[in-house]
Amino acid sequence: MIRKSFLSLLACCFAGTANADWALNMPRGITDLSVETYNIHMMVFWWCVAIGIVVFGVMIVSLFRHRKSQGVKPATFSHSTTAEVIWTIIPVVILMLIAIPVAETMIKLEDSRDPDLSIVVTAYQWKWHYKYQDEGIDFYSSLARPSLEARRKESGIDPNAVDNYLREVDRPVVVPRDAKVRLLLTSNDVVHSWYVPELAIKKDTIPGIVNEAWFKAKEVGTYRGQCAELCGKDHGYMPIVVEVVEPDAFRAWVDARKEGAARVARNQ
């Protein structure tokens, strides 16, 4: 019985990795570092599987062979210095094998020098504000209308009928492909966290502190995330949408935004 439940558990693990479905496993993402992160995740995972097979394997063999009902006499040994030294040293070696590549990635993660584009992200309860430092664009980004209506208790709207329920915003962040984008993150009130899995970025936005994160997106597309740090009642309703576009399209978007802002200013 025990073996069975364990095997099914392990089967779950394998199912989780065998099909690279994003719903079961971490997304590989669209930056070099997100792929490195994914690889680290899988490397540690497979080490755990290997250790699990050995440890659980020995235990399961023991559970079947060393039972009183098999008429065995219990052995009397109660320690073995050799064994204990071995199973202290082997894990240390495995940990070093894990730690070295991981440390290399960490160094790269921190290197936000020479960005092509800087965006100041300010969190509010419960929306985001983005300010493109050199382009002179800034706007708020909050939960899109259809989700906003459906999210209410007794709204009568089926969330399955809403596109990207809770993961859609009114104004997405737009960034060019292959540009090094630096985010400067802070908060206006409580701690929030800016989290987009495909960019492998999760960085807390903290009042009084400016944090840095960076990414270089390699694929055009729309990537979704949401606030990850509990920030009060609408914490679940602070989505993030990043649109990665071709550099030309980005310039066009910047111009259109500036145009729009100027028009609004004139009309006032």
Added chain:
Amino acid sequence: MSTTVADLHDHHDDHGPAKGIGRWLFSTNHKDIGTMYLVFSLVMFFVGGAMAMVIRSELAIPGLQFVHPEFYNSMTTMHALIMIFGGVMPAFVGLANWMIPLMVGAPDMALPRMNNWSFWILPVAFSILLSTLFMPGGAPAGGWTMYPPLVLQTGDAFPYLIFAIHLMGISSIMGAINVIVTIINMRAPEMTLLKMPMFVWTWLITAYLLIAVMPVLAGAVTMLLTDQFFGTSFFLAAGGGDPVMFQHIFWFFGHPEVYIMILPAFGVVSEIIPTFSRKKLFGHDSMVYAAASIAFLSFIVWAHHMFTVGMPLSGQLFFMFATMLIAVPTGVKVFNWVATMWRGAMTFETPMLFSLAFVFLFTIGGFSGLMLAAAPADIQYHDTYFVVAHFHYVLVPGSIFAIMAAVYYWLPKWTGHMYNETLGKAHFWASTIFVNLTFFPMHFLGLAGMPRRIPDYSTQFTDFNTVASIGALGFGLSQLIFVWVIVTAWKGSKATDRVWEGAHGLEWTVPSPAPYHTFETPPKARIAGEAFE
């Protein structure tokens, strides 16, 4: 064993318990106080469990069905506080009260009146905490981690939250002092430190951890209090303070706290596996050293909860390496349990089943812990359901399974009757199946990017949430079997003094049920046939 019984009959004054409610209110008897702790924690498990049911009902399908987001946040916050401070910790203190004197051959805890006091503070503390549910602004909803500035937005409940935490801390510290003084001063004459049973050892280490970190928590929440009411700015950026400093202080308490909840569980399992393997615990001394190194390392890993706050690279590297290092002594423990079973003659009564599930499932939680330790990967996992899966694996089939194993193991000694083994096994299988059904899918949810502490979610997360909710309901209902087994335990067949064929240790030399007073004269262990092995 006969010597102790004879001693009991020498003098007849003041033996039985007092009559009526006074027996419990004014009790200084370690067995009565132990029982009260255990009953209290069982009640708290059900209160916290009911809150978990609210959470899982709301999450069963997308959309808001039952509660508003504010109340949902109160539920997650209160669930955690109640389970940690009202469920797991008091349960282990209850076991310590009952068993440490019996295991070291002491007549009672060293400081019996303080023992009474440390228990009775708890119902007060939790009445205060639970009363916040009815206050304007609602119960605390800023998470059990109480990060400022958010926690400062709590309504009228705020000072009550701080006061309740202070009371819980005082209770824990007094309990810990009692454990340490009892173990250090009241052991049977021939029981040297390294001959102590593992449960006693792990509790001794736990007690030191408690004394070291509960005051830190008290300091942190007091600073929150003064920031809120007395114009200080410890954690307020506008006044020159630093919100991240709270997180450092909190986790300096918080990480040792998680080991406070698991070390006594290690002790329980280290008692049960040898009994039902009919073989001595493998590597007793290295188990002690492993527990001690875990305790030491637990003080220098706290910032692995904070890889996303923007720490300097060197800090991140240090905390990652230190965290990984903890896996080594933890591994030694698991290997030693397996080596204890190896070439034993095992039987599978309920306490053993729970202990075996502990070894399997705690190890799975350890694996996810190792994955979380890798900082870049943690940036993806942090604050998602992957973390929720991790800590529920180490806490539910970890700490809580160990508590249930301990109850089944020692219940015959407490009541003098055998519980219903068939029902016990049913409880075990139901719990084990449902606990995995509940928490295993959460790994997938987290990897797919579902944050924790949200009342509603994007529709791609629906399937696994539904599975988890079904599992949770099943797990909750399974615990009714547990209550039934305990309630009916008084009807079972008479238990022998030794209870389990392979049991060793002083607690098995006293009669079943254990008389109200035991070991009034220190046991001569060798005469009783128990060299403290």
